[in-house]
Amino acid sequence: MLTTLWLLLSLAVPVPGFYTPISCPRGQKCQLALLSGNDVLLDCPFLKAYWYYHYSLSKEGWLIRPSEISNIKVTSQGNLAISSPLPSQTGVYFCWEEGNTEVTQFEIDFQNINFLYVTHNGLNEMPLQNESLHVGSKAFIFTRWEPWQVCNRCGVPGERKRLGYCYIEEPQEKPMSCGLYLRDQKLPHTRLRPEMQVEACLVPCEHSKEMDQPQFIYDYSQLGKLTDNLWLDCPLASIYRPVSWEANNTPLTWQNELSGKNLHSTLDIPSGGRQLQIFQPAIYRCFVEQEVVAQFNPLGALKPKEPQTRENKTQEPVSKTLSIPLWLKLLPFVGTVLVLGLLLLKTLSPLSGKSRNRTLLVK
Incomplete structure (x- = not known):
């Protein structure tokens, strides 16, 4: 029971991600192109950073506080974390220190992934x-x-x-x-x-160059949820880093993906392979910078089905749960209540007629 609850809780918490660090010399203006949908971290060289950005490149644009935008946060170190940036967030990002006229600018073009x-x-x-x-x-x-x-x-x-x-x-x-x-x-x-x-x-x-990255193990076998497909997200991965997947020790390559030979899985193009859509049970492992960082075991969560065609594999996944009658869903709960009731009666029955009080501990 505790293992199942821990697994459910771990799935509710976002998978650890990786923000690609972007730096610009102090007081300089840096112009660069990046990809939308992939997290970046803008480094501010000032100790107490203040951030604003010109959200539109037209003359009618104006400055607004990044904290007012859901996917933009200022970290405790004063850097700017942008999650899944949008193409519309192309613009000029300014950081400076209070009382300092020296400003560092990031003029960024988030090109549509x-x-x-x-x-x-x-x-x-x-x-x-x-x-x-x-x-x-x-x-x-x-x-x-x-x-x-x-x-x-x-x-x-x-x-x-x-x-x-x-x-x-x-x-x-x-x-x-x-x-x-x-x-x-x-x-x-x-x-x-x-x-x-x-x-x-x-x-x-x-x-000698191993990164010694942490490993994550995700076991879906006890969740009791049967679906046609799952999306796996490789921790610490990014389109800006080398990423690879394998299923039962068989590599899932871009060459097979582009030629339609990855029959039971799909490497997600917009994430650069950080995400993998799977349609068949197997042991999946992902590598970041040549090191394995995560293993996924969906053996008890996937319902075997025929692989999708190349055209359908790029569509958004639609989760389907197994239809179970209501009375059947309530059966385990009713059974548990009856068993606990019988155990309680059996425990209390010897106490009748005895003057000594006892405490019942339910764990």
Whole structure:
């Protein structure tokens, strides 16, 4: 009973997450592109930080307190934690210390993760090509790539990814991320999207560089809830970190995902693989930066079913519980009450006729 209650309580508490730290030199203005839907932590170099942000890039925008927004919080260290940032939260974030005129600015373009374009070199897929854009002056759209992340596994075949952001460049001008360049203009252009490129890799393990990350064990077998599918969330994972999954020691790769071969699971593209939708019981493990951080055992919570098609696997999951008659649901409760009543009568019966009082302890 205690184990079941602990499991229910642990599921009610959010899975430990990872906020990607973003820093900017003291008193400087930093311009960067990030992805919506993925948590970030803006570092303020001042001891007692005050935060404001210009929520709109149009001239009619104004400053408001981030604390007034549900997904933006100021930490005890004075940093700004943004959970699942929205594309509409593209703007300028200011931090400064009281009585100090020196201000650090983060001009951030949160590019829409739902438009992420994913390719895999093993499938001979090509990234997006440069395209022209006419918005008053001639410019072209291109992808600015970040460096490749490290391989998500070591000692065995793995994969690595790199993220690319939409940028626009005019002749004789510095490139600017698409959201900051276009500001409040809405253009129906299919090239205005971020990218993720994946390729296979194989690297040896370097034990001296192990991160020694904590491990989490999630056992769903005692919850008594039967569903068609579950979403698993890998703790400490982020699209900005190397992440991988395996089912019964079999890797769930991006190459198989993009080619439709992960028949009983779906790697979630918007989270960069941090989340996994499963349709079949197995022992699932997730790795972050080559280390296993969590194991999931849904053997008693999943109802086996046919794998969904590629088109249906990307839809939002709909949980379905097993329909049980009301009298059958109440049967365990009624039985428990009857058993406790019989035990109570049996315990109290020897006490009749005896002058000595006794205390009954119910644990």
